[in-house]
Amino acid sequence: MDQSPPARLPDRGPRNQPPPSPVPDRGPLGQPPGSPGPSTDFLVPIVDSENAQFWEGTAIGELRMQSCSNCDRLRFPPRPMCPYCHSTRRSWKVMSGHATIWSFIVAHAPLPPAYAQMSPYNVIIVSLDEDPVLRMVSSLLDHPGGAVNEVNPATIQIGEPVKAVFCEQAGIWFPRFVRA
Amino acid sequence: MPKSPLQDAAAIVGIAQSEFAKHLEPSEQELAAKVVVEALFDAGIDPSEVDAMCSLSMESTEEVAIASNIGAGDLTFFSQVGYGGGGGCATVGHCAMAVATGQATVAVAWRARKRGSGPRPWAKTSGELAIPGRWTRPFGLIRPVDEIAMLTRRYMHTYGATREHLANVAIAARFHANRNPKATMHDRTLTRDEYFSSRWISEPLCLFDNCLESDGAVAVVVVSADRAKDCRNKPAYVHSFAQGLPRQSQSMVNFFCDDPLKGPAWACARKLWANAEIGPQDVDVAQIYDAFTPLVLLSLEGYGFCPRGEAGGFTEDRNLEWGVGRLPINTSGGSLSEAYVHGFNLITEGVRQIRSTSTSQVEGAKTCLVTSGEGVPTSAILLRG
Ligand SMILES: [Zn+2]
Numbered sequence: 001m002d003q004s005p006p007a008r009l010p011d012r013g014p015r016n017q018p019p020p021s022p023v024p025d026r027g028p029l030g031q032p033p034g035s036p037g038p039s040t041d042f043l044v045p046i047v048d049s050e051n052a053q054f055w056e057g058t059a060i061g062e063l064r065m066q067s068c069s070n071c072d073r074l075r076f077p078p079r080p081m082c083p084y085c086h087s088t089r090r091s092w093k094v095m096s097g098h099a100t101i102w103s104f105i106v107a108h109a110p111l112p113p114a115y116a117q118m119s120p121y122n123v124i125i126v127s128l129d130e131d132p133v134l135r136m137v138s139s140l141l142d143h144p145g146g147a148v149n150e151v152n153p154a155t156i157q158i159g160e161p162v163k164a165v166f167c168e169q170a171g172i173w174f175p176r177f178v179r180a
Numbered sequence: 181m182p183k184s185p186l187q188d189a190a191a192i193v194g195i196a197q198s199e200f201a202k203h204l205e206p207s208e209q210e211l212a213a214k215v216v217v218e219a220l221f222d223a224g225i226d227p228s229e230v231d232a233m234c235s236l237s238m239e240s241t242e243e244v245a246i247a248s249n250i251g252a253g254d255l256t257f258f259s260q261v262g263y264g265g266g267g268g269c270a271t272v273g274h275c276a277m278a279v280a281t282g283q284a285t286v287a288v289a290w291r292a293r294k295r296g297s298g299p300r301p302w303a304k305t306s307g308e309l310a311i312p313g314r315w316t317r318p319f320g321l322i323r324p325v326d327e328i329a330m331l332t333r334r335y336m337h338t339y340g341a342t343r344e345h346l347a348n349v350a351i352a353a354r355f356h357a358n359r360n361p362k363a364t365m366h367d368r369t370l371t372r373d374e375y376f377s378s379r380w381i382s383e384p385l386c387l388f389d390n391c392l393e394s395d396g397a398v399a400v401v402v403v404s405a406d407r408a409k410d411c412r413n414k415p416a417y418v419h420s421f422a423q424g425l426p427r428q429s430q431s432m433v434n435f436f437c438d439d440p441l442k443g444p445a446w447a448c449a450r451k452l453w454a455n456a457e458i459g460p461q462d463v464d465v466a467q468i469y470d471a472f473t474p475l476v477l478l479s480l481e482g483y484g485f486c487p488r489g490e491a492g493g494f495t496e497d498r499n500l501e502w503g504v505g506r507l508p509i510n511t512s513g514g515s516l517s518e519a520y521v522h523g524f525n526l527i528t529e530g531v532r533q534i535r536s537t538s539t540s541q542v543e544g545a546k547t548c549l550v551t552s553g554e555g556v557p558t559s560a561i562l563l564r565g
Contacts, residue, residue, distance in 0.1 A: 158334070
């Protein structure tokens with residue numbers, strides 16, 4: 001695969017920030033430390049010092065990726081060290097939100113109750129336009145704010161262009177996608 | 181000179197398995213202790229001689245429990261292997277390394293699990309998610325079947341494989357189970373029509389692309405090649421052993437690396453064949469980890485039985501079936517139709533093929549490949565008579 005650094009991105013995001021401060025890991029987003037999480041049957045992302053800026057971004061409508069401050073390569077999932085140059089200097093860059101569908105499934109029961117209620121629903125993997133190796137798991141919605149089970153699965157195609165939108169569920173702003 | 185100091189230096193000399201069923205009455209610990217003792221009797225070795233143990237990190241019956249139940253002597257080697265179903269063959273490999281290097285003399289590996297009557301691990305919605313799972317499970321990609329279905333859809337799109345090919349795998353496993361009285365699905369046939377009319381679990385995977393949910397236990401005994409000559413049954417020599425964790429790989433949610441369809445099997449196979457005197461063309465029969473049918477396609481390519489992207493075609497014309505095909509696989513019925521015990525029943529079936537005691541015996545089989553879970557950091561052993 002192409003390992004060259006991604007093209008420069010429009011620099012709309014937090015720039016040249018110092019590495020995240022070593023704050024103790026928190027509980028689920030929006031909850032005080034050590035809290036068991038919101039009263040929901042949905043699985044919620046665990047926010048820690050390494051990924052907090054991702055979820056702070058989605059809450060204000062930004063899709064952010066971790067970036068090496070030494071060699072400028074993007075990486076996902078976030079981690080302390082750049083696997084290309086071994087620098088631990090890192091920041092976050094705002095992505096365009098444009099992507100293509102890499103693969104998808106349609107999940108049917110048996111599932112945990114909250115998910116079974118919505119089933120059958122789709123789950124997609126998208127490749128970000130900035131670097132196709134940056135892949136994220138998400139959902140394809142009919143419209144911003146729509147449900148994860150509204151798109152007719154028979155119409156979903158690998159390679160379809162999509163665009164990020166941000167939707168609240170159980171107090172968390174999730175990046176999801178609609179057709180571009 | 182052997183290609184590796186481990187080559188044929190150790191052998192599996194004892195095997196045992198419990199009854200397999202949706203529900204067994206005894207506890208996991210009781211099942212584990214019984215199969216370990218039975219495997220030692222099969223080898224003709226007294227339990228007090230056991231001085232090494234290896235198991236999965238997911239195993240609920242730990243070394244201290246096994247040792248205190250069976251009356252083992254002083255243990256001088258014990259280890260656990262991570263990544264669930266990827267670790268089965270590695271437990272045998274670690275046992276082989278322990279006895280081949282003189283760290284121990286009699287090693288046992290086991291797996292006892294009540295996955296049939298116990299809870300489904302994925303059903304838990306509270307508690308800490310592992311790092312990669314934080315980026316997948318909240319989006320509804322929850323079960324192992326969902327994670328593998330995602331790779332399967334991409335694989336089909338990229339290489340033109342179809343559900344017919346997945347059906348070939350399921351039907352071959354069931355054909356072999358129908359010949360094995362100890363298989364859970366011994367009395368239930370599976371037709372192509374039944375496969376295609378079954379319900380979806382995670383599109384593109386249907387019910388019959390999934391393994392069974394079983395209660396059961398399996399154990400093996402490993403000793404050095406020298407000691408193996410004195411044992412009760414014909415030794416199955418560990419000709420080659422490897423583990424594989426490719427660069428940038430994640431456990432199960434292996435979507436974030438450069439080439440997700442080139443999974444851990446490729447890394448494992450490179451070492452496995454480099455350490456062996458033989459190649460894939462010399463393998464008489466194989467036990468390929470089959471928690472889901474597409475894992476067999478990915479493994480056939482990874483271990484070099486066909487070129488990349490051609491595993492679908494390789495399954496055609498009953499090529500995986502006993503008495504017909506070039507490479508009979510999962511000759512006891514495997515995880516799909518005998519029992520799902522994290523692939524440990526594939527290991528015992530591999531030994532039976534070397535001993536010529538399988539219910540779907542490949543005539544004159546001298547070599548059997550056994551693999552562990554693809555899609556997770558994995559392992560494999562090449563057994564030789
Ligand atoms: Zn770097």
